[in-house]
Amino acid sequence: MPDGTPLLSVQNLKTYFYTFDGVAPSVDDVSFELRRGETLCIVGESGSGKSVTALSIMGLLPSPPGKVLDGSIRLQGANLLEYSEAQMSDVRGNRISMIFQEPMTSLNPLFKVGDQISESFIRHKKIGKKEAWEASVEMLNKVQIPSPARRAREYPHQMSGGMRQRVMIAMALACDPEILIADEPTTALDVTIQAQVLDLMRELKANFDAAVMLITHDLGVVAQMASWVVVMYAGKVVETGSVLDIFEDPKHPYTEALLQSIPRMGRRKADRRVRLQEIQGMVPNLYGLPRGCSFYNRCAKAMASCKETPVNLTDLGKERQVRCLLYG
Amino acid sequence: MLAKKLRRRTNLVAGTLIVVFMVLLAVCAPLLAPYHPIDDADLMVSEEPPGVEHWFGTDSQGRDVLSRVIYGARISLSVGLISQAMNSIIGIILGLTAGYFGRWWDDMVMGLTNIMLSIPSVVFALAIMAVLGPGLINVFIALGLTNWSYTCRITRSQVLFTRDLNYVKAAEAIGLSRARIMFTQILPNIVGPILVIATLGVAGAILMEAALSFLGLGTQPPTPSWGGMLAKAREQLFITPWISIFPGLAIFVTVLGLNLLGDGLRDILDPHSMSKQ
Numbered sequence: 318m319p320d321g322t323p324l325l326s327v328q329n330l331k332t333y334f335y336t337f338d339g340v341a342p343s344v345d346d347v348s349f350e351l352r353r354g355e356t357l358c359i360v361g362e363s364g365s366g367k368s369v370t371a372l373s374i375m376g377l378l379p380s381p382p383g384k385v386l387d388g389s390i391r392l393q394g395a396n397l398l399e400y401s402e403a404q405m406s407d408v409r410g411n412r413i414s415m416i417f418q419e420p421m422t423s424l425n426p427l428f429k430v431g432d433q434i435s436e437s438f439i440r441h442k443k444i445g446k447k448e449a450w451e452a453s454v455e456m457l458n459k460v461q462i463p464s465p466a467r468r469a470r471e472y473p474h475q476m477s478g479g480m481r482q483r484v485m486i487a488m489a490l491a492c493d494p495e496i497l498i499a500d501e502p503t504t505a506l507d508v509t510i511q512a513q514v515l516d517l518m519r520e521l522k523a524n525f526d527a528a529v530m531l532i533t534h535d536l537g538v539v540a541q542m543a544s545w546v547v548v549m550y551a552g553k554v555v556e557t558g559s560v561l562d563i564f565e566d567p568k569h570p571y572t573e574a575l576l577q578s579i580p581r582m583g584r585r586k587a588d589r590r591v592r593l594q595e596i597q598g599m600v601p602n603l604y605g606l607p608r609g610c611s612f613y614n615r616c617a618k619a620m621a622s623c624k625e626t627p628v629n630l631t632d633l634g635k636e637r638q639v640r641c642l643l644y645g
Numbered sequence: 646m647l648a649k650k651l652r653r654r655t656n657l658v659a660g661t662l663i664v665v666f667m668v669l670l671a672v673c674a675p676l677l678a679p680y681h682p683i684d685d686a687d688l689m690v691s692e693e694p695p696g697v698e699h700w701f702g703t704d705s706q707g708r709d710v711l712s713r714v715i716y717g718a719r720i721s722l723s724v725g726l727i728s729q730a731m732n733s734i735i736g737i738i739l740g741l742t743a744g745y746f747g748r749w750w751d752d753m754v755m756g757l758t759n760i761m762l763s764i765p766s767v768v769f770a771l772a773i774m775a776v777l778g779p780g781l782i783n784v785f786i787a788l789g790l791t792n793w794s795y796t797c798r799i800t801r802s803q804v805l806f807t808r809d810l811n812y813v814k815a816a817e818a819i820g821l822s823r824a825r826i827m828f829t830q831i832l833p834n835i836v837g838p839i840l841v842i843a844t845l846g847v848a849g850a851i852l853m854e855a856a857l858s859f860l861g862l863g864t865q866p867p868t869p870s871w872g873g874m875l876a877k878a879r880e881q882l883f884i885t886p887w888i889s890i891f892p893g894l895a896i897f898v899t900v901l902g903l904n905l906l907g908d909g910l911r912d913i914l915d916p917h918s919m920s921k922q
Contacts, residue, residue, distance in 0.1 A: 377818065381748075402823075406820045406822060407820060408820070409818055409819065409820035410818060410821075414818065414819065416815075416818075417811050417815060417818075418811075419811050422812060423814075423815045424815070425812040425830055425834070427833050436816070436821060437820075440819065440821055485815065488815070491819075492819075
């Protein structure tokens, strides 16, 4: 779907948290689009606003303290922020699904996994318990769990982390959603299982014709999965672009520094034993962000004007945007 | 294996045995009681001390004390169970919604709970009884409205913890309704502590019924109730002690059994408070 309305369009989203310590602009003026068949990766450190963006889309923001102040989240043109709670619960799990970071705790310990997947069918497809159970077994088969009929009768504690994440994916994809939001789906898994789960997600995306919004801090995952990348820092989008552009030609000093901090096989030899780069300093406190660039005090290319001048996103063409005075 | 495990759970085993015994007494009262508790009054044998004919003796109207104690179990246990069931239902619904929805509803419920906790429960029950008048049904109502605050608090605090667990978020993410999440996802995971409180609450309600009957507001004579029997026998405590000792013992043993059961359940269901083995 090259043109026309995108599947999901987030425009100028502002989600703030009001706490005793002050107001934290967790998501500040974030815009991006997600088209059918694509995978959008949102990259950033802890606290950069990735998960809050996802929860805002799902309408699952802990509120209070969280509140969406401004912006729009359009699912095929309809603004989800104007939906009632009842309307949103029809969207959740049916048109947009989400899987969470911790597969070990994301399943209810008291119910068989088959029953937990069935909930989704019963809720959205309005089918009976027995049919839902059969559909659940079929889903377990689709997420490549061996002997699904037997596994469906098991409880979560009888499964490994990778298995549970597959069950979570089965739950999320049960009603054939248009969008799957995955919040660090592989972080808690070990590396071989990570690769299997990522393969599975890619395969399922193709089979189910869903768009995927993948939240991660792992650039390796981004390189494998993404078609588009949104880099977030301290609640703001600092750079967007296609995955090739971002990796080949990072514009923002933060993106550049992130890419340099990935260890690469053989680089030591080629570059004559260079130390692995790190980004100095810490993510700034959201309660007291500077007026200028939030990355100012960690940036290798910082200029005097960066500290005070508010920085806007600059359009570089080819759907590339960057928030940096170097390009302004 | 099982025997070894059970030996370590002395509280649980002893409590269960006592409670089961009392429930059997209540259920099978007509079969077990040697005399009818009300109709078999024989003034010729009034105030007989315990003996072969009347194991627990007879009261001032010549009724068999053993039979009255056995029938009294029916009153005490049903008051305990029914009023605690009311307390649990009220407490669970208020605590669950307060913890899950939060905001002003939470403030209101917790305010009400704190008010309830600050009023001595006997006084509150007495006040309701004074309005409703004496009688067994009114005892159910009075006690059923008195003690829900403990259940409510426990439920709320458990919900606050469970609400943020990932599987609850995952259930929200597949679009389950709030009511469904509260009752099918959260409640089953927190029944343990609620059950413990409920067991102790049954014991409390039995004591409370005895107190109300003792004060003349509860079960009305001639219906045999342990508290009522105590009240009548009080004046001749030193002359005919058996008329008061046996109903008193029955209250004591039942409440002890329920408390032991509650403690035993807590050891199993709540790992934090598990006593060292």
